Amino acid sequence: MFSKEWTPIIWCKLLHPLAVLPHPAHGYHEDAGADLISVEAVSLLPGETKLIATGLSLELPEGFEAQIRSRSGLALKGIVVANSPGTIDPGYRGEVKVILANRTNETYRIQPCDRIAQMVIAKYAAPEWGLTDSLLATKRGSGGFGSTGLRAPEEPILTIAVATAVA
Numbered sequence: 001m002f003s004k005e006w007t008p009i010i011w012c013k014l015l016h017p018l019a020v021l022p023h024p025a026h027g028y029h030e031d032a033g034a035d036l037i038s039v040e041a042v043s044l045l046p047g048e049t050k051l052i053a054t055g056l057s058l059e060l061p062e063g064f065e066a067q068i069r070s071r072s073g074l075a076l077k078g079i080v081v082a083n084s085p086g087t088i089d090p091g092y093r094g095e096v097k098v099i100l101a102n103r104t105n106e107t108y109r110i111q112p113c114d115r116i117a118q119m120v121i122a123k124y125a126a127p128e129w130g131l132t133d134s135l136l137a138t139k140r141g142s143g144g145f146g147s148t149g150l151r152a153p154e155e156p157i158l159t160i161a162v163a164t165a166v167a
């Protein structure tokens with residue numbers, strides 16, 4: 001459980017009469033994500049992508065971002081956040097909007113107050129960038145985009161230790 005000193009306060013401004021504070025579906029200590037709702041009626045045609053208003057703006061503390069992600073139940077139906085996870089930076093003060101895409105063959109209708117996405121608050125590092133002529137070698141090297149193959153390795157990569165209680 002987190003203490004208050006470790007929990008950031010995210011200040012919210014409601015921009016629309018239907019807007020609500022983000023809230024977890026199952027409780028603050030059980031869910032990483034908080035639901036975002038639509039404040040407008042929208043029809044998403046098959047294959048269409050639209051920007052959906054939430055009526056909410058945020059004041060994120062320095063060092064934190066808000067990640068906008070698909071809700072798993074909607075994603076299973078083919079309604080997804082197109083740029084998932086979308087990032088809201090701490091300096092942004094405009095309305096949080098969700099880029100929602102319909103990947104189905106049927107029109108999807110969003111009603112005001114429908115839960116359309118979830119938001120996860122995450123701490124991030126703001127590194128300094130350096131320029132070099134060479135990078136340290138790794139086992140993977142420059143291999144990417146399928147270079148590791150589809151099959152699991154024949155030998156385990158890690159060993160899981162199982163402890164048994166002695167009575």
